[in-house]
Amino acid sequence: xxxxxxxxxxxxxxxxxxxxxxxxxxxxxxxxxxxxxxxxxxxxxxxxxxxxxxxxxxxxxxxxxxxxxxxxxxxxxxxxxxxxxxxxxxxxxxxxxxxxxxxxxxxxxxxxxxxxxxxxxxxxxxxxxxxxxxxxxxxxxxxxxxxxxxxxxxxxxxxxxxxxxxxxxxxxxxxxxxxxxxxxxxxxxxxxxxxxxxxxxxxxxxxxxxxxxxxxxxxxxxxxxxxxxxxxxxxxxxxxxxxxxxxxxxxxxxxxxxxxxxxxxxxxxx
Numbered sequence: 001x002x003x004x005x006x007x008x009x010x011x012x013x014x015x016x017x018x019x020x021x022x023x024x025x026x027x028x029x030x031x032x033x034x035x036x037x038x039x040x041x042x043x044x045x046x047x048x049x050x051x052x053x054x055x056x057x058x059x060x061x062x063x064x065x066x067x068x069x070x071x072x073x074x075x076x077x078x079x080x081x082x083x084x085x086x087x088x089x090x091x092x093x094x095x096x097x098x099x100x101x102x103x104x105x106x107x108x109x110x111x112x113x114x115x116x117x118x119x120x121x122x123x124x125x126x127x128x129x130x131x132x133x134x135x136x137x138x139x140x141x142x143x144x145x146x147x148x149x150x151x152x153x154x155x156x157x158x159x160x161x162x163x164x165x166x167x168x169x170x171x172x173x174x175x176x177x178x179x180x181x182x183x184x185x186x187x188x189x190x191x192x193x194x195x196x197x198x199x200x201x202x203x204x205x206x207x208x209x210x211x212x213x214x215x216x217x218x219x220x221x222x223x224x225x226x227x228x229x230x231x232x233x234x235x236x237x238x239x240x241x242x243x244x245x246x247x248x249x250x251x252x253x254x255x256x257x258x259x260x261x262x263x264x265x266x267x268x269x270x
């Protein structure tokens with residue numbers, strides 16, 4: 001709804017304004033302090049032109065308030081905090097009587113190039129955390145043991161059949177002075193009745209004098225969930241989603257011509 005607001009009144013005349021009424025403190029308290037000399041200083045011009053009218057839209061105030069509300073709401077959103085994009089942490093946990101297993105993906109890492117592009121420096125992985133039971137539905141996460149699955153090991157688990165098994169060996173200090181002092185072996189073996197698999201993690205750490213073995217049975221349904229999650233996250237661990245998001249149909253030819261690795265090296269272009 002529009003509202004007309006008059007910013008100034010019509011020109012004052014001696015007939016419309018009585019000086020005696022101004023000097024009356026009951027009618028105009030603000031003028032009661034004026035002395036006679038001040039009241040006689042008032043001059044009126046009956047020929048003065050009226051001031052212009054201004055149009056004020058109350059609807060604009062609504063949109064201004066709405067815009068301020070949207071700005072304040074967006075300023076507190078997770079994606080705008082400290083100017084950084086929002087980060088999300090996900091995982092999947094399986095709890096059993098003797099142990100608990102938590103599965104969490106870890107993103108790949110990229111490094112900037114002089115050209116302004118980015119190159120993957122480290123592939124992502126899936127972190128497995130095994131915690132032994134400390135009571136009924138209680139687990140001692142202070143004694144947890146971790147095992148990082150590479151993309152190739154993830155592929156092995158995805159292709160694992162119902163009666164098949166696999167084994168992974170890790171030495172975190174391989175090629176370093178402490179090589180052989182920490183050994184981690186993850187065995188995935190089928191259950192005797194064929195209803196799932198055992199996940200068995202053995203850790204020998206001579207540096208901390210730790211020798212522990214944690215195992216947890218994984219049913220067929222739970223293993224199917226893990227394999228489905230692994231299949232979904234695998235391209236992201238390779239960083240291929242970043243490449244797909246940066247590729248535009250109209251930029252393909254220009255990018256290929258600018259990069260010497262493309263063009264003549266195509267097999268079908270020879």
